[in-house]
Every structure is written in structure tokens, then in C-alpha cells.
Amino acid sequence: MNNAAAITITKAEQNNIKAIIGTSYNKLYSQFQSDELCDVGNYKILNQIGEGSFGKVYLACHKLTHHKVVLKTSDKKDPNIVREVFYHRQFNYPHITKLYEVIVTETKVWMVLEYCSGKELYDHLLKMKRIPINQCIELFSQICGAVYYAHSLNCVHRDLKLENILLDKEGKAKLTDFGFTRECMTKSLLETVCGTTVYMAPELTERKMYDGFKIDIWALGVILYTMMTGSMPFDEEDQVKIKWKIVNATPDYNSSVITEDAKDLLTKLLSKDPINRPTMKEILEHPFLRPYGSTILKETDAIILKQRDGTSRFHSKKERRLLKMLRRSGFDVHAIKNSVIKRKCDNLSGLWFLLLDQQNKNEHSLRPRRNKSVLSVRNVFDGPKTSHETENSEGIIRTSLELTKVASIGKMINKTADTISLSPIIQHVSHNKNDPTDNGASKTLMDGPVNKTNNIRISSMPVMRENSMRKNNNIFKKFSDFFKQKKYLNSQNGLTDEFVGTDNHSTDGGSVTQHSQSTSIFKKTNGDKGDLENKRKSQSMRPKSKTAAELKATKKVETPRGKGTTRASFPSELNSTSYEQSVVKRFKSTTSSDTSRQASLLNYDGDSLRVIRSSYSDLKVSPKLSEVRPLSNVSQFSNDTNTSDYSTDGNTTFQNSFDSSAKPTLKHGNSQYSLNSNPDLMVKPPSSRKYLRRNLSVRSEASSASERSSRTDSFYDITTTTTQIKPFSRNKDGGNPKDSVLPHFSVQKSNGTWPSPNSNKYMLPRRSSLGRRRRSKKPSFLNNSQPGTDDIIREESSSVDDDSDIQQGNFTSNIQSNILEKPDDIIVEASDNDGISLPNTQMVGQSHSFTKTSNPELSRRDVSGGSQWSAFNNDSKSFITGTEDEGSIENADNEESEYHEDPEDHEDPED
Numbered sequence: 001m002n003n004a005a006a007i008t009i010t011k012a013e014q015n016n017i018k019a020i021i022g023t024s025y026n027k028l029y030s031q032f033q034s035d036e037l038c039d040v041g042n043y044k045i046l047n048q049i050g051e052g053s054f055g056k057v058y059l060a061c062h063k064l065t066h067h068k069v070v071l072k073t074s075d076k077k078d079p080n081i082v083r084e085v086f087y088h089r090q091f092n093y094p095h096i097t098k099l100y101e102v103i104v105t106e107t108k109v110w111m112v113l114e115y116c117s118g119k120e121l122y123d124h125l126l127k128m129k130r131i132p133i134n135q136c137i138e139l140f141s142q143i144c145g146a147v148y149y150a151h152s153l154n155c156v157h158r159d160l161k162l163e164n165i166l167l168d169k170e171g172k173a174k175l176t177d178f179g180f181t182r183e184c185m186t187k188s189l190l191e192t193v194c195g196t197t198v199y200m201a202p203e204l205t206e207r208k209m210y211d212g213f214k215i216d217i218w219a220l221g222v223i224l225y226t227m228m229t230g231s232m233p234f235d236e237e238d239q240v241k242i243k244w245k246i247v248n249a250t251p252d253y254n255s256s257v258i259t260e261d262a263k264d265l266l267t268k269l270l271s272k273d274p275i276n277r278p279t280m281k282e283i284l285e286h287p288f289l290r291p292y293g294s295t296i297l298k299e300t301d302a303i304i305l306k307q308r309d310g311t312s313r314f315h316s317k318k319e320r321r322l323l324k325m326l327r328r329s330g331f332d333v334h335a336i337k338n339s340v341i342k343r344k345c346d347n348l349s350g351l352w353f354l355l356l357d358q359q360n361k362n363e364h365s366l367r368p369r370r371n372k373s374v375l376s377v378r379n380v381f382d383g384p385k386t387s388h389e390t391e392n393s394e395g396i397i398r399t400s401l402e403l404t405k406v407a408s409i410g411k412m413i414n415k416t417a418d419t420i421s422l423s424p425i426i427q428h429v430s431h432n433k434n435d436p437t438d439n440g441a442s443k444t445l446m447d448g449p450v451n452k453t454n455n456i457r458i459s460s461m462p463v464m465r466e467n468s469m470r471k472n473n474n475i476f477k478k479f480s481d482f483f484k485q486k487k488y489l490n491s492q493n494g495l496t497d498e499f500v501g502t503d504n505h506s507t508d509g510g511s512v513t514q515h516s517q518s519t520s521i522f523k524k525t526n527g528d529k530g531d532l533e534n535k536r537k538s539q540s541m542r543p544k545s546k547t548a549a550e551l552k553a554t555k556k557v558e559t560p561r562g563k564g565t566t567r568a569s570f571p572s573e574l575n576s577t578s579y580e581q582s583v584v585k586r587f588k589s590t591t592s593s594d595t596s597r598q599a600s601l602l603n604y605d606g607d608s609l610r611v612i613r614s615s616y617s618d619l620k621v622s623p624k625l626s627e628v629r630p631l632s633n634v635s636q637f638s639n640d641t642n643t644s645d646y647s648t649d650g651n652t653t654f655q656n657s658f659d660s661s662a663k664p665t666l667k668h669g670n671s672q673y674s675l676n677s678n679p680d681l682m683v684k685p686p687s688s689r690k691y692l693r694r695n696l697s698v699r700s701e702a703s704s705a706s707e708r709s710s711r712t713d714s715f716y717d718i719t720t721t722t723t724q725i726k727p728f729s730r731n732k733d734g735g736n737p738k739d740s741v742l743p744h745f746s747v748q749k750s751n752g753t754w755p756s757p758n759s760n761k762y763m764l765p766r767r768s769s770l771g772r773r774r775r776s777k778k779p780s781f782l783n784n785s786q787p788g789t790d791d792i793i794r795e796e797s798s799s800v801d802d803d804s805d806i807q808q809g810n811f812t813s814n815i816q817s818n819i820l821e822k823p824d825d826i827i828v829e830a831s832d833n834d835g836i837s838l839p840n841t842q843m844v845g846q847s848h849s850f851t852k853t854s855n856p857e858l859s860r861r862d863v864s865g866g867s868q869w870s871a872f873n874n875d876s877k878s879f880i881t882g883t884e885d886e887g888s889i890e891n892a893d894n895e896e897s898e899y900h901e902d903p904e905d906h907e908d909p910e911d
């Protein structure tokens with residue numbers, strides 16, 4: 001009988017074990033099978049926070065540092081991502097989002113960016129309706145600082161807009177999205193039409209060749225105007241009108257919101273003639289931006305200088321401290337330095353910048369506490385003490401330091417708010433009783449009882465500061481619940497009604513392990529009152545708390561099961577991993593189902609493609625479109641842009657084949673848009689386009705129109721402005737295989753939107769919301785400007801007289817001439833980069849009114865630009881690791897001489 005019973009039990013156990021193994025196995029299997037994306041490199045994806053033109057944007061967490069970052073994904077084949085990474089990685093400026101790392105997978109490129117929790121300036125403006133003037137000045141100065149910095153590196157952004165300015169948690173502006181950026185040193189005048197319509201300068205809308213710096217400055221004018229007034233200066237419901245206004249109309253400078261100084265600056269920024277627009281330096285020095293502008297200018301100049309002088313790298317105290325820490329931890333410091341110097345954007349430099357940021361953050365947040373602590377230590381040492389006190393104090397200090405160390409490690413481990421340590425530990429040794437700094441105010445919720453003998457205040461919450469404690473009230477609630485639960489378990493298990501501090505107790509699997517010396521500050525005195533508040537009350541009622549030395553002694557007596565770590569004592573629901581996982585799960589389920597039309601259109605994965613199809617069917621667009629790479633103005637044009645700028649993808653600057661009579665012209669203040677036959681296009685008196693009106697229009701035509709439209713439509717509009725037939729004929733003719741990027745055009749055709757060659761449709765506005773479908777949801781004034789907020793890059797031929805340039809022996813013009821004659825041959829040659837080796841000063845000087853020669857700043861760039869750029873590259877120890885000239889990138893990467901051995905590598909920088 002007994003044997004049979006034993007066998008039965010064993011079988012049950014076996015079954016149980018089998019079931020457990022089976023479950024684990026299935027779990028692992030389903031993990032392998034799952035399409036859910038949880039991790040990318042060292043980053044754990046938390047949730048999706050945005051969607052750009054090229055891919056999704058996720059909030060993620062760096063697993064090693066618990067630093068929150070943003071992962072911006074893009075299709076690997078998208079040439080714009082190369083541009084974005086190429087330029088973005090060169091920037092290291094406080095008001096530009098940091099690019100920590102770039103991860104390239106089989107199909108995607110992941111950019112690891114600094115997380116700006118304050119969202120876009122656009123959203124901020126929506127919330128505020130109008131930004132108060134002081135904030136305007138501060139934010140605009142920061143934005144200008146970022147642009148000044150980029151311009152100083154001879155880079156132009158070309159897509160400055162409210163949506164591309166993010167706010168960090170402190171409300172500081174950060175410029176982002178360098179998808180249209182290019183350098184302007186090798187080519188002074190650009191021709192690729194890009195940007196967002198409402199932010200476009202007149203010369204862009206008129207498709208003239210333009211100075212990249214000046215179009216950024218115009219866009220800054222639009223930004224400042226919009227920030228101040230809450231409405232856009234040139235906003236209309238369709239693009240033709242917008243363009244007309246940009247070229248002809250003067251914005252309404254409402255004196256109730258725009259001061260005289262502001263008006264003066266705005267008028268200069270929004271000068272129709274680019275020559276009259278100020279330089280970035282002039283802007284920052286403008287009286288309207290005082291005092292922020294000049295401060296930013298100085299700071300930026302200092303940053304630029306420091307970065308050009310690459311030798312200063314790794315020499316700051318912070319950097320040296322970090323190097324030392326890494327070296328001691330066994331990291332290959334040389335490899336890290338090398339990676340940082342060469343801007344490799346790999347995981348080593350990623351780790352470096354994240355740690356540096358973290359150090360800054362920690363320093364910032366811990367400074368007050370540290371000061372206090374130092375003071376306290378000094379008091380302990382310096383003050384007259386009895387031998388007994390001294391002995392105790394030293395012990396206390398040792399203990400304090402030790403425990404603080406433990407706490408820091410705990411903090412590192414439990415970085416997430418929900419996993420902050422609760423271990424009772426000495427937060428600081430208090431001042432002398434008579435110390436005036438030791439006032440009652442410091443006796444906060446955070447403070448534990450005071451040991452009267454040694455003037456030691458023991459805090460139950462060692463790491464968290466008061467403010468963070470307030471911020472994380474929910475954590476206390478959780479702990480309170482946790483303790484309640486523990487109490488319940490204890491009572492179930494017949495344990496005593498006593499809690500012990502984390503450092504002298506441990507929990508494992510939900511059970512509480514007692515310590516013989518149950519002197520914890522969490523000792524309960526009051527029945528079921530398990531919440532922290534009550535515990536604190538009970539603490540203060542206790543006549544004497546443990547000293548640090550006692551705590552230390554207690555700490556050593558670990559319970560058999562407990563490690564005494566803060567982590568171990570967490571209830572499972574507070575474990576960061578499980579918490580994060582649950583967040584990810586929640587997110588995943590929502591993202592897979594939460595596929596709005598807008599989101600899905602931009603998605604590349606299979607699931608989303610299905611939704612794309614349905615979305616397109618909703619839109620009555622051929623579902624076939626979605627099978628191909630989702631089209632957008634930006635991405636489509638990016639091909640053009642990339643080609644025109646770099647000629648690397650086989651695409652080309654299409655010759656302007658449309659009839660010259662159809663060319664946009666703006667002579668004597670008129671343009672193609674001032675068609676008298678169209679009353680809609682007649683000049684209207686500038687109206688103050690207020691928020692309210694915009695809201696209304698959002699609901700009406702603009703938003704619905706933008707919903708109907710797609711980036712494809714916009715692309716159609718753009719492509720028709722360039723060669724309409726050639727892409728096809730070239731393909732049909734079996735032209736240069738490098739034209740392989742051109743299927744984008746045939747896609748357009750398949751959409752039925754491609755006009756007949758003789759069509760004049762390129763003149764018509766496209767109601768494209770362009771990648772702003774997400775924005776169309778917003779009940780905002782900017783929704784009203786949907787039609788105008790199209791990011792576009794148009795490639796078109798120069799408006800200059802090519803022949804004359806050829807006669808002048810201009811290299812670039814010769815290329816342009818070639819383009820016109822033999823489009824197939826341009827594929828390699830025709831690009832903005834063609835002028836790399838031969839700066840086009842002659843053309844600049846002779847063919848254009850807004851030339852660099854006529855503008856001091858531009859002249860400087862034009863004349864000294866080349867040397868400046870290359871010198872910069874050489875001098876800056878790869879501060880800029882490359883230009884469009886691949887050779888220079890190679891050189892930068894291979895040139896070991898650039899790498900400076902840091903003597904600190906071999907010695908303790910702190911010593």
C-alpha cells in the first residue's frame with residue numbers, strides 16, 4: 001500500500017515536472033517564433049512613440065545603463081538614411097539630438113538617438129497656442145545655436161520646421177532629422193528642391209538655384225513667426241496659393257504679439273531676396289534675442305573651437321573619470337576611444353556617450369546631496385570630538401561610503417523608478433546639532449530618525465532624493481502593498497509581525513526572512529498599518545535607531561537565503577525586467593493592432609502591409625502600391641536628392657524637359673502663380689490666421705483633403721515638374737542599369753497619377769499631407785496647413801543659363817549641359833557633388849544675383865570654404881569623419897596618426 005502510494009506521488013510529481021518542462025519549452029519555442037521585436041542590439045524596445053517618413057520610432061532602454069533612448073528605424077535601402085547618419089553623426093552639440101549608435105541589421109538601419117521626452121515644438125505650440133515671448137526668445141536662440149553650429153560645419157539642414165525641433169525634459173530645444181542635410185562647401189548653390197512647402201523660401205518655390213544657408217534662415221523666420229503668433233506666415237489651403245504667398249505676400253506682423261525688435265528680425269529673416277537675409281551670427285546677435293542669443297553664440301563658438309581642436313577630447317575631468325572607471329572594469333579603453341574619435345557610431349562609442357550623459361545626469365541630480373554629504377563628513381572629521389565620537393564617526397563614514405556604494409550599485413541595477421532600493425541605509429551623516437545648515441527643513445519625509453548620540457540621521461530611503469520620492473509616490477504605494485502582502489503571508493506562516501530593513505533581511509519568493517536583531521526602521525508597531533507613512537511615524541516614535549555601524553554589522557549577518565540585496569526583496573511585479581516586459585507586451589499588442597492608416601502606410605513589415613492594402617483600398621488606390629516600398633514625397637524625393645547630391649545610386653538630376661514657357665518665373669514681383677485668370681490666386685490682404693480659424697479648416701477641407709491624399713500624390717506632383725517621360729523611356733530602352741532606382745516612378749504610374757507628357761498638371765496643387773497624416777489627426781492650426789506641410793525634394797535642372805556656364809568653362813555647368821544632352825550619362829556625373837574638386841566660384845559670381853561674392857558671409861564660405869572644410873577635417877581629429885568625398889572618410893578611418901594616445905590611459909587621472 002505504502003509503495004503504491006509512493007509511486008502515485010512520484011508519478012504526480014513527474015507529471016508536474018513534465019508539465020513545467022513542456023510549458024518552458026513551448027514558451028521558448030513561441031519566443032523563437034514570435035515576430036515581436038523586443039530587443040535591438042543592447043536596447044530593449046519599450047514602445048512606439050512615433051512614425052517618420054521612413055519608419056517607426058521607438059522608445060527604448062539601453063540595457064547596460066538603463067538610459068532611455070529613441071530608436072529610429074529605416075529601410076536599409078533608403079538612401080536618405082545614409083545621408084541622415086552621415087551628417088547627424090558629425091554633430092555633437094547640446095541643442096542637436098545626439099546620435100549614439102547606428103545598428104545595421106539585415107534589412108534595416110536603426111539610429112539610436114537621444115530621447116527628448118518633451119516631444120515636438122509643434123506639439124508644444126499646439127498646447128500653448130502661442131509661445132510666450134521670453135520662452136520664444138530662449139527656444140529660438142537655442143534653435144539658432146543649433147543651426148549656427150551646423151552652418152559652421154558647412155552643413156545645411158534644409159528641412160527646418162517645428163516638427164523637427166524636439167524638446168527635452170527640461171524644455172530645451174533639440175534640432176533633429178537630418179534627412180535632407182548636405183554640406184554646402186563643395187557646391188555653393190544647390191538645386192534640389194527639398195523641405196516642407198510652408199517653410200520654403202521663395203527661391204525654392206520658384207525652383208531657382210539657391211543658397212542652402214539662406215533657405216535655412218528663411219525657415220527660421222517661419223518658425224519664429226509661428227512660435228510668436230500661433231499661426232504660419234504663409235499658409236493657405238493649397239500649395240499653389242501657399243507658394244504664391246511665399247513669393248509675393250508680406251506676413252501680417254500683428255503688433256499686439258510681435259514687438260518692434262521681433263518684427264525687425266522677422267522682416268530680415270523673411271526677406272524675399274536671400275541676399276538681405278542675415279547670417280546666423282547676425283541673428284544671434286540681434287537685439288530681439290538678447291541676452292540668450294549672444295550667450296548661445298559664445299557657447300557655440302567655444303564648442304566649435306573645442307571640437308576643432310580634437311586634442312581636448314577625453315581631457316575633461318568627467319571623461320577621465322569615466323575612462324578610469326571603464327579601464328578598471330576591464331573595458332578596452334583604446335577601442336572605445338578609437339570608436340569615439342572616429343565617430344563610428346558603434347556600440348562602443350554608443351556606450352561611451354550614454355555613460356557620459358548618464359554621468360552628467362547623475363552629477364546634476366546628485367550634486368545637492370553630495371555637497372551636503374561632504375559637508376557632513378567634514379563636520380564629523382573637523383569638529384571637536386571625543387575619542388568615542390571619532391571612533392564612531394569613522395565607522396559611520398566607512399559604513400556610509402560602503403553603503404552608499406552598495407546603494408549606487410543597487411541604483412544602477414534598479415535604475416527604473418519602480419525598482420528603486422528600499423534598503424535602509426545612511427543617507428548622510430548629519431551636521432553638528434548646532435550647525436545652522438542642519439535646520440528643521442532638512443528633516444523631510446526622507447529623513448530617518450536622528451541618533452542623538454552621534455547626530456546621525458538615518459534615512460530609510462538612501463538613494464532617492466526627496467523630490468524623486470515625491471515623484472514616485474506610486475512606488476511607495478507599491479511597497480506599502482508589498483509589505484501588506486508580506487504581513488499577510490507572515491501571518492499565514494506564523495511569522496512575527498516584524499519587518500526588517502532590506503539590508504538585514506531578505507525576501508525570496510515572497511517570504512520574509514527575519515533577522516534576530518529586528519531593529520529595522522520598518523519595524524511595525526501598529527497592527528495592520530503597513531504603509532510607509534505609518535512606518536515612518538513608527539520610526540520617529542522609536543527612541544533610538546540603529547547607527548550606521550550597527551547597520552553595517554547587521555548587514556554582515558545575512559540570512560541563509562537572503563543576499564540582502566534590494567533586488568531580491570522586490571515583489572515580482574516590481575521587478576524591472578518583468579515590468580518592462582509587460583510594457584513591451586502591452587505595446588506590442590497595441591502596435592500590431594493599432595495600425596492606423598497613416599502608420600500602416602509607412603510600415604514595411606508583412607502585417608502592416610496587409611493593413612496598408614486595406615488602407616489603400618479605403619483610399620481607393622491600387623493595393624499594388626503597398627506591395628512596393630511605401631511611397632512618400634520624402635522617400636521618393638530622397639532618391640532624387642541623394643542622387644543629385646551624391647550620384648551614388650545611379651539616379652540623376654533630371655533635365656528639365658518641360659516646356660520653358662511653363663518654367664516658373666518671377667520677374668518684377670510676379671510669378672507663375674499670379675495668374676490673373678485665376679481669382680483664387682489673386683493677392684489677398686494678409687489675414688491673421690488664427691488658431692480658431694485653423695481648427696475650423698482642419699475639420700473642413702484641408703484635413704479631409706490631406707486624408708485623401710498620399711505622399712504618392714505629392715510625388716506625382718513633383719515628378720511631373722521634372723522629366724516625365726524620360727525615366728520610362730530610359731527603362732524601356734534598357735538604359736543604364738544604374739537607373740534601377742527609377743521603378744519608383746513606374747510605381748507612380750501604376751497609381752494612375754502619372755500625367756500625360758503634355759499634361760500641365762504639375763502646375764496644380766497636390767493636397768498632400770505628406771507624411772503628416774499623423775498630424776492630420778491633430779486639431780491644430782497646423783492642420784490647416786496640411787497641404788503646405790509637404791516634405792519634398794524635387795530634382796530639377798538649374799534655372800541658370802547652362803550654355804553661358806559652359807562657355808565660361810564651368811565644370812558643373814558642363815555637367816548640367818551633359819545632363820541636358822545625354823540624360824543617361826548623368827547618372828554618375830550629375831550631382832551636387834560634382835563641384836567637389838572645382839568650387840564653382842565663377843558661376844556663383846556671374847550667374848546669380850544672390851551669390852556668395854555679394855554676401856560677406858557667403859564669400860567667406862565660398863573662398864575659404866574648401867580649405868576650411870578640409871582643414872577642419874584634418875585638424876579636428878575626425879570631428880567630421882568625412883565629407884561626401886569617400887576618400888576623406890577612408891583617410892579619416894585609417895589614419896592612425898589621428899588617434900592620440902591619451903597619457904591618462906596609463907595613469908590614474910584622478911591621482
Ligand SMILES: Nc1ncnc2c1ncn2[C@@H]1O[C@H](COP(=O)(O)OP(=O)(O)OP(=O)(O)O)[C@@H](O)[C@H]1O
Binds near residue numbers: 053117166
Ligand atoms: N529623439 C527623439 N525623441 C523623442 N521623440 C522622437 C525623437 N525622434 C523622433 N521622435 C518622434 O518620432 C516622430 C518621427 O520622427 P522623425 O520626424 O525624426 O522621423 P522622420 O522619418 O524624419 O519624419 P519626417 O520626415 O516625417 O519628419 C517625431 O515626430 C517625434 O515625435
